[in-house]
Amino acid sequence: MLDNARTGTQDGKKLNRLLTEIYRKLFARYGCQHWWPGETPFEVMVGAILTQSCSWINVEKAIASLKEAGLMSPEALRNATPEKLAALIHPSGYYNVKAKKIKALVEWLGADCRDDISSLSKVGTGELRRELLAVYGIGEETVDSILLYACGRPVFVVDAYTRRILTRLGFANGLKSYGEFQAFFMDNLPHDAALFNEYHALFVRLGKEVCKKTASCGGCCLGDICPEAKKQSERLSCRRP
DNA sequence: GCCCAGGGGGCTC
DNA sequence: GAGCCCCATGGG
Numbered sequence: 001m002l003d004n005a006r007t008g009t010q011d012g013k014k015l016n017r018l019l020t021e022i023y024r025k026l027f028a029r030y031g032c033q034h035w036w037p038g039e040t041p042f043e044v045m046v047g048a049i050l051t052q053s054c055s056w057i058n059v060e061k062a063i064a065s066l067k068e069a070g071l072m073s074p075e076a077l078r079n080a081t082p083e084k085l086a087a088l089i090h091p092s093g094y095y096n097v098k099a100k101k102i103k104a105l106v107e108w109l110g111a112d113c114r115d116d117i118s119s120l121s122k123v124g125t126g127e128l129r130r131e132l133l134a135v136y137g138i139g140e141e142t143v144d145s146i147l148l149y150a151c152g153r154p155v156f157v158v159d160a161y162t163r164r165i166l167t168r169l170g171f172a173n174g175l176k177s178y179g180e181f182q183a184f185f186m187d188n189l190p191h192d193a194a195l196f197n198e199y200h201a202l203f204v205r206l207g208k209e210v211c212k213k214t215a216s217c218g219g220c221c222l223g224d225i226c227p228e229a230k231k232q233s234e235r236l237s238c239r240r241p
Numbered sequence: 242g243c244c245c246a247g248g249g250g251g252c253t254c
Numbered sequence: 255g256a257g258c259c260c261c262a263t264g265g266g
Contacts, residue, residue, distance in 0.1 A: 052248040058264065059247085093263040097249080139249045159247050204247055245266090253258080 015188040018171075022222055023195070026202040029221040033201035036149035038063075041117045042109075043072060044150035048142045049101045050092045061091035074106040074115040101137025108135045117150070125153045140178045148200070154191035157200045158182045161207030169222060 037056075038044035043063065050059040065088040066072050071080055086099040112131065113119045120128060125147060132143045140158075147153040158181040166172045166181065175181050189195065210220040 048247090051246090053246065053261090054248085054263080055246045055265080057246095061264095091263065093246090094248090094261050095263085097261055101249085137249065141248065145247080157247090161247070200247090207247085243266105246264095249261095251258100251260085254256090 012188055015184075019185065019188055022169075023199055023202070025221050026206055027198065030202055030205045033198060033205055035197055035201035036145070038149070040072075041150040042074065045105060045117075045146050046072070046077075046102060048145040048149070049098055049105060049137060050089060051145075052098070052101075052137075052142065053094065054092045058091045058093065062089040065089065065091075074109045077102060077106045078110060097137070104136035105138070108132075120151060125155065128153075129155075144182070148193060148196055152193050154193040154196055156182050156185040156189075156196045158185075159200070159204065161204050162200070165203055165207055165222075 036044045036047065037060075038047050046066070047059055047063060050062050063072070066077075069084075069088055071077055071085070071088065077085065082096075082099045082103060085102060086095040089095050089098055089102070092098060108131075109115050109117070123131075128151070129143055129147060132138050132146060133140070138146070144155045144157045147155045148157055158178055163172065163181055166175070166184070171184070172181070175184055185196075185199070189199075206220060206222070
């Protein structure tokens with residue numbers, strides 16, 4: 001699955017091998033993560049907004065509340081008042097702004113595809129990404145989560161864990177913007193939605209387990225991936241998974 | 242009591 | 255374009 005680097009250069013082949021090795025080690029360590037935990041593409045979209053700066057456990061509570069209230073559909077959410085919506089998603093934090101964001105999403109769905117998410121498959125990934133980015137509350141990470149997990153598009157999702165792990169492993173030299181981090185993966189891996197899905201989920205799993213903001217992840221299962229990581233694992237004590 | 246968690250918008254300079 | 259501040263709860 002990972003044996004064809006998109007770039008034919010020596011560096012490209014090297015990075016492809018490195019990223020392949022990271023993936024294999026993480027998969028061997030943690031196994032399949034079965035992401036995204038949503039029953040429908042629409043639920044994934046709503047979850048992508050609710051999870052902004054919030055742990056998934058609280059998102060689950062908010063999603064359960066929406067379902068119990070019978071509001072897990074674009075039409076029902078459009079008809080709900082912002083106050084009611086905010087109250088239901090309360091556990092996920094930032095409930096007022098997130099209610100506004102969900103409202104913006106369902107308004108867009110109604111106007112763009114008459115709530116028929118499957119019809120979005122006819123729209124090119126680039127165009128769909130631009131359209132979604134124009135919706136209030138949908139930024140780069142959220143749009144890529146929606147494209148990958150709700151629409152099955154081969155787009156790599158970059159989050160805080162991705163940046164942190166890449167930085168700790170010493171691969172983030174010069175990478176700064178979201179697009180640069182994303183290109184690091186997308187330029188050096190085959191564009192495969194299933195691969196990107198699992199890769200991102202594994203990074204989050206690793207990040208949660210060993211890579212706290214103030215700690216080094218050099219001692220995790222990727223410790224021997226690169227000299228920098230190895231150096232860190234020798235130099236710093238880090239909880240092993 | 243403090244810090245962090247699967248961000249994004251708006252404002253200022 | 256970069257740097258801040260704000261939005262807010264729940265768990266460790």
